[in-house]
Amino acid sequence: KNEVEQSPQNLTAQEGEFITINCSYSVGISALHWLQQHPGGGIVSLFMLSSGKKKHGRLIATINIQEKHSSLHITASHPRDSAVYICAVRSVGNEKLTFGTGTRLTIIP
Amino acid sequence: GAVVSQHPSWVICKSGTSVKIECRSLDFQATTMFWYRQFPKQSLMLMATSNEGSKATYEQGVEKDKFLINHASLTLSTLTVTSAHPEDSSFYICSAKTSQGKAEYGYTFGSGTRLTVV
Numbered sequence: 001k002n003e004v005e006q007s008p009q010n011l012t013a014q015e016g017e018f019i020t021i022n023c024s025y026s027v028g029i030s031a032l033h034w035l036q037q038h039p040g041g042g043i044v045s046l047f048m049l050s051s052g053k054k055k056h057g058r059l060i061a062t063i064n065i066q067e068k069h070s071s072l073h074i075t076a077s078h079p080r081d082s083a084v085y086i087c088a089v090r091s092v093g094n095e096k097l098t099f100g101t102g103t104r105l106t107i108i109p
Numbered sequence: 110g111a112v113v114s115q116h117p118s119w120v121i122c123k124s125g126t127s128v129k130i131e132c133r134s135l136d137f138q139a140t141t142m143f144w145y146r147q148f149p150k151q152s153l154m155l156m157a158t159s160n161e162g163s164k165a166t167y168e169q170g171v172e173k174d175k176f177l178i179n180h181a182s183l184t185l186s187t188l189t190v191t192s193a194h195p196e197d198s199s200f201y202i203c204s205a206k207t208s209q210g211k212a213e214y215g216y217t218f219g220s221g222t223r224l225t226v227v
Contacts, residue, residue, distance in 0.1 A: 033216065041147075041200050043218035086152070095141065095206060097216065099152045 003027050006087050006100035014108055019074040021103045023087030026068065033097065034061050034072050035086040043086075046072070077107045111137045111207040115219025122193055122226055130188045130222045132203035139205035142186035143216070144178060147200040159186050193226040200224075 005024045013019055023032070034046040047054050047061040049070065054061050058077075063070040074081055087100040112135040122128050132142060140161050145153040157173075159165040159180035167173045175197075177189040186205075190197055202221040206214050 035218075041202065041221040041223065043202065043204075043221070045215060045217065048215045095214075096143070096155060096158065097204075101152050 002101070003098050004087055004089055004100040006085075006103050008103060009101065010104045010106075012106045012108065013077055015078060017077050017107075019077050019081070019105065019107075021072045021085050021087075021105070023070045023072070023100055024068060025070075025087075025089045025098075027089065027091045027098075029065075029068075029089045030092050030094075031090045032063055032070050033088045033090070034070075035088060037084040037086060037102070039083070046085075074105075079107045079109050082106050111135075111205070111217040113139070113203060113205050113217050113219040115203055115222060117222055118220060119223040120225070122224070124194055124226055125192055127189055127191045128193055128224060130190075130201055130203075130224075132186050132188075132205070132219045134184045134205050134217075137205075137207060138183035139186065139207075140183060141206040142180055143204045143206075144176075144186075144188050145202050145204065147202065147221075153202065156188075190224065193224070195226045198224055198226045 003026050007022045031050045033048050036044045049063040058075045060073040084102040084104050086102045088097040114133045116131050142159045144156045147153050155168050156171045157165045157167045159178045161180050161183050165178035180186040200223050203219040204216045207217050
């Protein structure tokens, strides 16, 4: 079992739909990161969470430390949101990231 | 915000030649740089961690003599793929640790380099 599990692996939705991507992890963490990888390969850091909830524009990220679970939500999805979304955790006492396998999101106009 | 500039974005080289990939931190000092490799539709795989002024720490299974990492300054880290072979064809991406406050830090990624060895 991977330390970081994401679901779904692939998600196709219509423009405007509310999107949820889930991440579960099995280790104690210092922080959890949500990353966005565009088709060209570049990676953008969306959120870094250690507790609670963060919001940036149409993106919302939540984390439940007790349940070892995080969600990334996208409201009013748009075709430009199409990308691979990756959950990554930094475990306690470690500076390395452990990555989930990613969720490939496709938003259809 | 913190920016890491990675070059080249893509490179095609002949088998047996060496290729150097550079990552520069543009507006901050990158004391630690992580180098990753990614195969198609797979997750990032950490190859090595480099700290400025010291030898890189390689992950198990990564050949240090093949993937030379140099982090000679606080703003530049390089990965050299020596005697490249077709199986080295992959997407390589760097990531710098960035300070977020007293005890917090985040990561800024380069734009990646797609290497094709023919």
